[in-house]
Amino acid sequence: MPRREFLVESRFQLDSSGGAAPVTLGVFGHTGQVGRVLVQMLREPTSGTNPLRWVFGFLANRHNILWPSEASSFSENRQGDDWILILDRFQRCPGPKILIDCTADETLPKLYPSLLASNIPVVTPNKHAFSGSQSFYNRLNRPEGGFVRCHYETTVGAALPILSTIRALRESGDRVWKFEAALSGTWSFILHQLHQGLPFSQAVRRARDLGITEPHPQADLAGMDLHRKALILMREAGYQVEPGDVLLPRWIPGVTFRPGLDRELFLNDLVKQDPLWSTSILEARKRGEKLVLLIRFDVHRGAILGLVSLPAGNAFAELRPGENRLEIWTDRYCDIPLSIAGPGAGAEITAFGLFQELLRVASRVH
Numbered sequence: 001m002p003r004r005e006f007l008v009e010s011r012f013q014l015d016s017s018g019g020a021a022p023v024t025l026g027v028f029g030h031t032g033q034v035g036r037v038l039v040q041m042l043r044e045p046t047s048g049t050n051p052l053r054w055v056f057g058f059l060a061n062r063h064n065i066l067w068p069s070e071a072s073s074f075s076e077n078r079q080g081d082d083w084i085l086i087l088d089r090f091q092r093c094p095g096p097k098i099l100i101d102c103t104a105d106e107t108l109p110k111l112y113p114s115l116l117a118s119n120i121p122v123v124t125p126n127k128h129a130f131s132g133s134q135s136f137y138n139r140l141n142r143p144e145g146g147f148v149r150c151h152y153e154t155t156v157g158a159a160l161p162i163l164s165t166i167r168a169l170r171e172s173g174d175r176v177w178k179f180e181a182a183l184s185g186t187w188s189f190i191l192h193q194l195h196q197g198l199p200f201s202q203a204v205r206r207a208r209d210l211g212i213t214e215p216h217p218q219a220d221l222a223g224m225d226l227h228r229k230a231l232i233l234m235r236e237a238g239y240q241v242e243p244g245d246v247l248l249p250r251w252i253p254g255v256t257f258r259p260g261l262d263r264e265l266f267l268n269d270l271v272k273q274d275p276l277w278s279t280s281i282l283e284a285r286k287r288g289e290k291l292v293l294l295i296r297f298d299v300h301r302g303a304i305l306g307l308v309s310l311p312a313g314n315a316f317a318e319l320r321p322g323e324n325r326l327e328i329w330t331d332r333y334c335d336i337p338l339s340i341a342g343p344g345a346g347a348e349i350t351a352f353g354l355f356q357e358l359l360r361v362a363s364r365v366h
């Protein structure tokens with residue numbers, strides 16, 4: 001692959017001082033749904049006013065790694081557990097660097113602290129690092145002796161400014177004491193399809209085909225994805241919470257998280273759930289209600305995740321397919337909650353959120 005294909009420059013020029021080096025980007029997951037769109041955006045910045053320049057240091061998926069910025073660009077096969085070797089080589093690239101993790105991998109986040117310690121910020125939609133132990137979350141947000149940290153706005157609500165808004169509220173002295181949130185774009189899409197009359201198994205498959213679900217849909221269906229988002233939100237709101245403090249919902253009989261379960265087998269097996277879902281939807285419709293999947297947090301009662309039936313006309317009941325909504329009550333927003341709503345899933349919008357976050361981070365690493 002010729003080197004120039006990977007050298008991405010904004011069509012805008014640097015400011016007159018002009019001397020800033022391009023930021024070198026290392027990308028894990030460039031062949032995935034989100035990663036592919038992001039890399040495309042980075043290659044073809046067609047609009048926008050940001051004058052930054054960047055080059056790709058490496059692009060890696062599970063099998064291959066490309067080193068386009070080396071003297072002679074080349075690709076090689078991944079060797080099992082070669083994370084450290086890759087990152088070590090990346091750290092030796094000249095100039096400012098940013099690591100972008102577009103995987104849902106659980107191992108890679110364990111290496112974030114060493115990157116931060118080398119002044120390399122991490123930008124990622126991967127929820128694993130921020131929904132594990134509270135102490136690890138703290139390490140990533142307040143790395144010892146440094147200001148470089150992880151940036152993960154897109155882990156909750158894709159490109160919606162949810163985490164940054166909560167952070168800004170807290171930084172200005174406000175206190176979040178309650179929130180309600182429909183944050184599963186997958187579930188709002190699936191429930192919308194069910195209310196339109198589609199069988200459950202087909203609605204899930206359609207969501208997966210459109211790139212709305214997690215890489216393995218069981219992470220959405222068994223509640224893992226929502227559980228992770230609830231933890232991240234509560235932590236951003238300033239609460240110390242361990243994964244075991246928020247109970248996983250058990251709203252679908254037969255759907256539990258089984259690591260390693262084949263994706264096709266899982267999808268095929270969902271046909272068994274179709275009658276149950278048809279009945280629940282029919283009953284809700286008779287009551288003039290709609291089913292919605294909500295996270296409800298209150299400082300006194302903690303967080304509850306589950307399906308609720310809400311009257312038509314309620315803002316959460318009227319969510320469009322793929323839409324997310326968060327309502328936050330704070331000391332300053334105590335009567336009418338602060339609301340944030342919009343598309344909260346999908347590769348395009350998630351990549352766009354990552355792109356925006358990357359620009360903000362890149363402007364600070366010079």
Ligand SMILES: NC(=O)c1ccc[n+]([C@@H]2O[C@H](COP(=O)([O-])OP(=O)(O)OC[C@H]3O[C@@H](n4cnc5c(N)ncnc54)[C@H](OP(=O)(O)O)[C@@H]3O)[C@@H](O)[C@H]2O)c1
Nearest residue numbers: 029031032033034061062102103104125126215345346347
């Ligand atoms: N899709 C969405 O709407 C959405 C929304 C918000 C957040 N997210 C998050 O974005 C991330 C990516 O989601 P996606 O839908 O793009 O997933 P995906 O389509 O399954 O892509 C995952 C990518 O990660 C790569 N990968 C997996 N394990 C890896 C490893 N050990 N080393 C290097 N690369 C590895 C895959 O490589 P191979 O091609 O070799 O398998 C693939 O390129 C996830 O963390 C997800 O939670 C997604």
